[in-house]
Amino acid sequence: MTDRVIASRPSLEQVTAIVDFMEKHPALALGQLRGLEGREESKKLWFMLTRVVNNITGPTRPMKSWIKYWADKKSTVRSKVQGGGGDPNNLCSNIEKKIWDLFLAGDNGKPRGVKQESKFLDENLYDEESMDQNHVESDPVLAFEEPVADVEERQTALMEKMFKVMSDQAAAMTQLAHASQVNAQAMERLADASQIQARAIDRLANTFETISAATHDVRNAIVDIDATMKRYYSTSPT
Template sequence: MTDRSIASRPSLEQVIAIVDFMEKHPALGLGQMRGLEKRDECKKLWFKLTKIINSLGGPNRPMKSWVKYWADKKSTIRSKVQSSNGDPNTLSSNIEKKIWDLFLANDSSKDRSSVKQESHNSTHVKIMGDQANALSQLAHASHVNSQAMERLAEASQIQARAVERLATSFESIGASTHDVRNAMVDIDCTLKRLYGSAPA
């Protein structure tokens, strides 16, 4: 394989084949197949893709060259969009737009991650504020409940004192009734003695 064949640009047919393959294997297209368990699978997929691309019209390249081409292609498209203030409509071809939509639109670049972080921080602050308000309301409700319990205890004490006074009053009435009964018995006895001793 000559340097010329590696350096020449891929045909449109080859580029379409790459994008279609990546669409079927999004983890490969996004570069997410990392780690020991994914490395072999990634290598097999790239080997399979290389055979497909090299069988089409256009330059024949080794697998490493196609891997680099895909990484460079995504980097170029990302740079174009960033240089146009994040507007993907400035991309020149439908293939580039498709690559952007499938693999780059949701990419966590520095700008996007900072926006997401700010949004996350704002949400976190709001949640903390809501929690503080809820705790304040709970403390207020506990204070009101405590005051109500105190008033209930006072009412119970007043009621107990009233019952005690009522019981004392009944005791006094009972004692007075007993005294009146004794007095009437004494009067009755006296009358009987008087009438009993009087001459007929």
């Protein structure tokens, strides 16, 4: 099991991504997706958010765990404001203030009941109203600073990295093709040199054959001269 799975505390980037996603989908954040179509839309959005958050630096969690975390987070923010006399300035981070301003400031301190349907999860999920009364957030509350990046920026950076890798790969393939061409040219030159060497050997062999034939002719001439001289001396008067 990796450290990402073992870790239980979401990173700042993950929490920022969750809040930004909920800001774009307030009906999901406020539990207003009801009925058959609403459940399907809620399921689709939670799957989408889970994929996004799990691809960010921080712990990897199943979808139901992120649903629980979101309910816990809102419950914690609401409890802090109520415990501070209804003053949201008691919140310790900009993330919590943003959650209050976007999703909780208009509920007059009354929890919103949000039941997540169990049809697309492994077990019955979470009623935020019961969590507000009975549940204490399991993850430590962090004093987060301002968001540093959003999902679109990370996706853009990822695309740029992929483009760079593809460019490097194309350059490597070009270099490989050039090296193959140089190697082919070298092989052609080697073949030409081998052909020239073969022709030289043929000429040398022909030269040796010519020398051998000339030597044979000289030998025959010497034999003829010797025979002629013998006949001459044998027929001369003594």
